[in-house]
Amino acid sequence: MRRGESVLAWLFVGALIAFLFLPVAVVVLFSLNSEASTSLPLTGFSLRWYHAAFADERFTSSLVNSVKVAAATAVLVALVGANASFAISRRKSRLLNTFSSFVTAPLILPGLFLGVALLSFFTEIGMQTSLTTVIIGHALVTLPFVVLIVNARLMNLDQSIAEAARDLGATPFQAYRKIIFPLVRPAIFGAILLAVAWSFDEFIITFFTIGGQSTLPILIWGLLRQGIDPSVNAIATIILGTTIVATLLAGWLISGRELAR
Amino acid sequence: MAIRAAPTSEQLDLSARVAMLFRTREERERWLSLAQLTPAMAFLLVFLVGPLAVFLIYSFWVTRSYQLISDWNIENYREALTQGVYRDLFRNTIEIAIVAAAITTSLAYTYAHLIRFQLRRFQNVLLFVAIVALFSGYLVRIYAWRTILGDEGIMNRALLSLGLVDKPLSFLLYSRAAALIVLVNFLVPLAILPIYAALQNVSDDQIDAARDLGAGAFQAFRKVTLPLAWNGVFVAFSFTFIIAAGDYVTPQLVGGTSGAMIGRAIADKFGVTFAWPLGAALSFLTLAFVLAILSVIRFASRRVLR
Amino acid sequence: MGAPAGGVGALASTEAAAPGRSSDGSAASVDAAIVVEGVTKRFKQTVAVDDCHLVVERGAFVSLLGPSGCGKTTLLRMIGGFESQDGGRILIHGKPVDRLPPNRRPVNMVFQRYALFPHKSVYENIAFPLELRGVSKKERRKRVQESLELVRLPGVEDRRPTELSGGQAQRIALARALVGRPDVLLLDEPLTSLDLKLRKAMQLELRSIQEELGTTFLYVTHDQEEALTMSDRIVLMNEGRIVQEGEPAEIYNRPESVFASHFIGETNLFEGEVVAVETAGTRVRVGSLDVAAPIGDVSPSVTAAVSVRPQAVAIGPEVVHDHENRFRGRLERRIFLGNLVRWYVEIDPGVIVTAEGPAEDPPLEEGTDLEVSWRRDDSILLPHRP
Numbered sequence: 001m002r003r004g005e006s007v008l009a010w011l012f013v014g015a016l017i018a019f020l021f022l023p024v025a026v027v028v029l030f031s032l033n034s035e036a037s038t039s040l041p042l043t044g045f046s047l048r049w050y051h052a053a054f055a056d057e058r059f060t061s062s063l064v065n066s067v068k069v070a071a072a073t074a075v076l077v078a079l080v081g082a083n084a085s086f087a088i089s090r091r092k093s094r095l096l097n098t099f100s101s102f103v104t105a106p107l108i109l110p111g112l113f114l115g116v117a118l119l120s121f122f123t124e125i126g127m128q129t130s131l132t133t134v135i136i137g138h139a140l141v142t143l144p145f146v147v148l149i150v151n152a153r154l155m156n157l158d159q160s161i162a163e164a165a166r167d168l169g170a171t172p173f174q175a176y177r178k179i180i181f182p183l184v185r186p187a188i189f190g191a192i193l194l195a196v197a198w199s200f201d202e203f204i205i206t207f208f209t210i211g212g213q214s215t216l217p218i219l220i221w222g223l224l225r226q227g228i229d230p231s232v233n234a235i236a237t238i239i240l241g242t243t244i245v246a247t248l249l250a251g252w253l254i255s256g257r258e259l260a261r
Numbered sequence: 262m263a264i265r266a267a268p269t270s271e272q273l274d275l276s277a278r279v280a281m282l283f284r285t286r287e288e289r290e291r292w293l294s295l296a297q298l299t300p301a302m303a304f305l306l307v308f309l310v311g312p313l314a315v316f317l318i319y320s321f322w323v324t325r326s327y328q329l330i331s332d333w334n335i336e337n338y339r340e341a342l343t344q345g346v347y348r349d350l351f352r353n354t355i356e357i358a359i360v361a362a363a364i365t366t367s368l369a370y371t372y373a374h375l376i377r378f379q380l381r382r383f384q385n386v387l388l389f390v391a392i393v394a395l396f397s398g399y400l401v402r403i404y405a406w407r408t409i410l411g412d413e414g415i416m417n418r419a420l421l422s423l424g425l426v427d428k429p430l431s432f433l434l435y436s437r438a439a440a441l442i443v444l445v446n447f448l449v450p451l452a453i454l455p456i457y458a459a460l461q462n463v464s465d466d467q468i469d470a471a472r473d474l475g476a477g478a479f480q481a482f483r484k485v486t487l488p489l490a491w492n493g494v495f496v497a498f499s500f501t502f503i504i505a506a507g508d509y510v511t512p513q514l515v516g517g518t519s520g521a522m523i524g525r526a527i528a529d530k531f532g533v534t535f536a537w538p539l540g541a542a543l544s545f546l547t548l549a550f551v552l553a554i555l556s557v558i559r560f561a562s563r564r565v566l567r
Numbered sequence: 568m569g570a571p572a573g574g575v576g577a578l579a580s581t582e583a584a585a586p587g588r589s590s591d592g593s594a595a596s597v598d599a600a601i602v603v604e605g606v607t608k609r610f611k612q613t614v615a616v617d618d619c620h621l622v623v624e625r626g627a628f629v630s631l632l633g634p635s636g637c638g639k640t641t642l643l644r645m646i647g648g649f650e651s652q653d654g655g656r657i658l659i660h661g662k663p664v665d666r667l668p669p670n671r672r673p674v675n676m677v678f679q680r681y682a683l684f685p686h687k688s689v690y691e692n693i694a695f696p697l698e699l700r701g702v703s704k705k706e707r708r709k710r711v712q713e714s715l716e717l718v719r720l721p722g723v724e725d726r727r728p729t730e731l732s733g734g735q736a737q738r739i740a741l742a743r744a745l746v747g748r749p750d751v752l753l754l755d756e757p758l759t760s761l762d763l764k765l766r767k768a769m770q771l772e773l774r775s776i777q778e779e780l781g782t783t784f785l786y787v788t789h790d791q792e793e794a795l796t797m798s799d800r801i802v803l804m805n806e807g808r809i810v811q812e813g814e815p816a817e818i819y820n821r822p823e824s825v826f827a828s829h830f831i832g833e834t835n836l837f838e839g840e841v842v843a844v845e846t847a848g849t850r851v852r853v854g855s856l857d858v859a860a861p862i863g864d865v866s867p868s869v870t871a872a873v874s875v876r877p878q879a880v881a882i883g884p885e886v887v888h889d890h891e892n893r894f895r896g897r898l899e900r901r902i903f904l905g906n907l908v909r910w911y912v913e914i915d916p917g918v919i920v921t922a923e924g925p926a927e928d929p930p931l932e933e934g935t936d937l938e939v940s941w942r943r944d945d946s947i948l949l950p951h952r953p
């Protein structure tokens with residue numbers, strides 16, 4: 001009985017995974033196509049579209065913007081989010097529960113909704129759309145990543161470790177620096193990487209809050225509106241590569257090599 | 262054996278009282294927590310509550326000659342609710358979003374259930390694969406599907422070469438079917454997470470106990486696993502329903518006419534037409550419809566699953 | 568041996584016996600390792616520790632014993648500096664430590680789940696307090712070695728805590744807490760998560776390490792057998808208060824309350840009314856029988872309890888001792904415990920006497936008619952207050 005069920009299970013799981021990664025595979029495949037066609041069979045292997053992309057000034061400036069936004073978002077949510085996590089993990093209270101629901105709200109609302117609401121807000125307060133406004137939008141959505149992941153890690157830590165450190169002679173700051181922080185650090189970095197992965201690929205909120213400039217997803221959108229530009233696949237693959245690598249690293253860090261007993 | 266009693270506040274002056282605030286470890290910790298929470302709270306108040314509030318206010322304003330005027334009215338809502346084009350869009354959107362959410366949740370549940378109960382040894386890896394899929398693009402995916410589903414695309418090429426059809430199936434793209442396929446494709450990884458988390462809380466012992474007491478495999482599932490995991494399933498359904506209903510890129514790139522959704526209309530209002538108040542009203546109405554439907558489902562499910 | 572104290576006057580009965588405390592009761596004895604005076608702790612509505620007074624002598628192994636929620640751990644944590652006090656004073660080696668944070672108190676603690684730092688090796692864990700103090704590398708190495716030898720676990724310096732077994736982790740936690748040579752070591756139920764055999768072995772080892780070092784140990788446990796095995800003195804707590812204090816034998820043989828007699832060791836407990844107070848002793852009516860007990864601080868018609876240890880009860884078809892308490896009854900149940908046998912005899916409707924002793928040959932059969940007896944002085948008279 002078990003054997004047969006296992007086979008069916010693998011079939012379903014395999015098929016679903018194939019379905020999920022099909023578009024990814026297609027994009028990567030055609031980015032390496034030597035001709036500008038997007039139908040099979042492939043005409044040949046070539047990196048020309050990547051060369052074309054890197055030669056294009058619009059691409060390189062968009063790439064730089066994407067990196068800037070991702071980096072700034074990462075730093076912002078790391079600082080704000082990690083601190084909030086520590087506060088939440090210390091004790092339960094109604095205020096903290098409200099905060100937790102609040103902070104995860106941006107994950108549930110559709111990106112379109114958040115994008116136009118942010119645009120309205122910035123207009124109303126007279127703030128010009130720019131990379132800064134984009135960073136604010138990205139931080140809004142990725143803040144819960146940090147808060148939830150770091151909080152989960154803190155909950156897993158044995159509370160008495162900090163007390164033991166104090167008992168053995170450490171000041172509160174020493175206990176934090178030598179004992180707590182090293183144990184939480186991988187989770188923080190993992191969460192940051194996920195924020196970077198998300199930010200790099202984000203389109204809809206960025207679209208409404210970026211004003212005249214461009215990030216990679218915005219660039220792709222622009223190219224798509226103009227017709228078929230085969231380097232779109234290459235650009236898309238570059239985005240995919242970044243996000244997937246960042247996610248893999250995040251996974252390795254978060255699942256952690258040292259888990260407190 | 263003198264016992265030192267804690268001094269009452271009347272006996273102290275201001276500076277001593279302040280010092281008393283930081284006297285105990287617990288109090289110091291409380292202040293530290295407050296300090297650490299404040300930046301996040303402030304950020305959310307300003308950049309989450311603020312925009313939502315402004316957005317809501319805008320939905321009651323008008324625009325004249327490309328200017329936002331604070332002429333309070335409910336015309337936007339009236340227009341959104343009475344105009345045929347919007348009503349059709351709302352209906353279309355809800356239909357597509359519900360079907361997408363239903364299919365997504367079913368697929369996601371099956372996946373989560375299988376990796377949790379059948380393929381246990383690999384569940385961590387397979388969960389991680391789903392998470393990687395989650396972060397594997399949004400815009401890029403949707404655009405890729407356009408390639409796959411087009412007349413010249415992989416799907417049709419494959420069907421033609423296998424001799425299953427003799428003309429390309431053009432309903433695969435720019436249609437409701439396309440919208441559904443695309444939505445399901447990027448929503449499934451998102452739905453897997455809360456369902457898997459809920460299934461983790463279903464202990465094997467509970468299922469074994471049910472089986473031991475006479476329940477068949479399907480009964481055990483229906484009476485033990487599903488009710489316990491229901492919260493996770495409902496959360497997954499809600500997330501996917503809301504996000505699908507509010508999607509813009511999908512209907513724009515692959516939806517065509519039959520797959521038209523309100524997201525396009527909303528985005529439009531923030532483009533050259535500069536009809537922000539109407540766009541805001543449409544947004545809030547969409548949210549309202551979605552939440553209303555979710556409440557009905559939640560209520561109904563409570564009675565059924567008890 | 569004299570009349571046991573009739574009340575819950577823990578302080579009164581031990582004051583005369585405890586060395587290092589002057590007889591007028593003033594506590595600030597510079598000889599004592601720990602002095603706790605009137606310490607109280609409240610959590611919201613509950614009083615976890617209620618006006619406790621305690622003196623722990625230098626070099627002693629003292630256990631804080633009691634059921635969950637009795638306040639023993641809270642009291643320990645206040646001594647360690649992990650909970651603030653709502654009143655009272657704590658002195659360690661004569662110095663008040665109330666205002667000091669844990670890192671500045673000359674005490675160290677062994678935590679219930681060891682609290683080893685998972686990202687550091689065993690060596691780094693133990694060296695941690697020395698590092699903080701700026702001890703030289705060479706000296707650190709030496710002292711870590713010493714510590715590991717003390718807990719009989721040399722050679723594991725490079726392992727990680729996750730690679731250690733429960734018993735090993737516990738020893739490393741102990742080594743780490745002792746390497747700084749604290750004046751006092753606090754232990755918070757450190758053996759709870761070990762299995763029975765290992766726990767018993769560790770009890771003896773902890774005791775021998777303590778004797779070797781001469782450090783004062785204050786040990787919290789809910790296991791009365793553990794406390795009896797390891798301690799010089801036991802401090803029995805219940806509902807935030809210190810209920811009785813003394814050497815193990817003293818508490819075992821002369822419990823001063825129903826709670827104490829219940830909590831420590833097995834006991835028979837009979838409740839009834841005092842019917843006679845005579846020069847020879849007291850008589851308590853239990854059911855339809857009169858139980859003889861020693862003289863005590865009770866008056867007639869008062870409710871009282873009589874506690875008798877099962878080992879003090881003799882049993883047989885006919886008993887030939889001249890015990891003041893002799894009753895006939897039916898053997899309800901006989902339980903064989905390996906080295907001992909326990910008999911349950913009903914002497915009056917609803918009144919069952921438990922007797923314990925080595926196995927008899929031939930074994931008594933359940934349902935037979937027997938006599939149980941014990942000396943009046945083996946009865947412990949307790950006021951009927953929990």
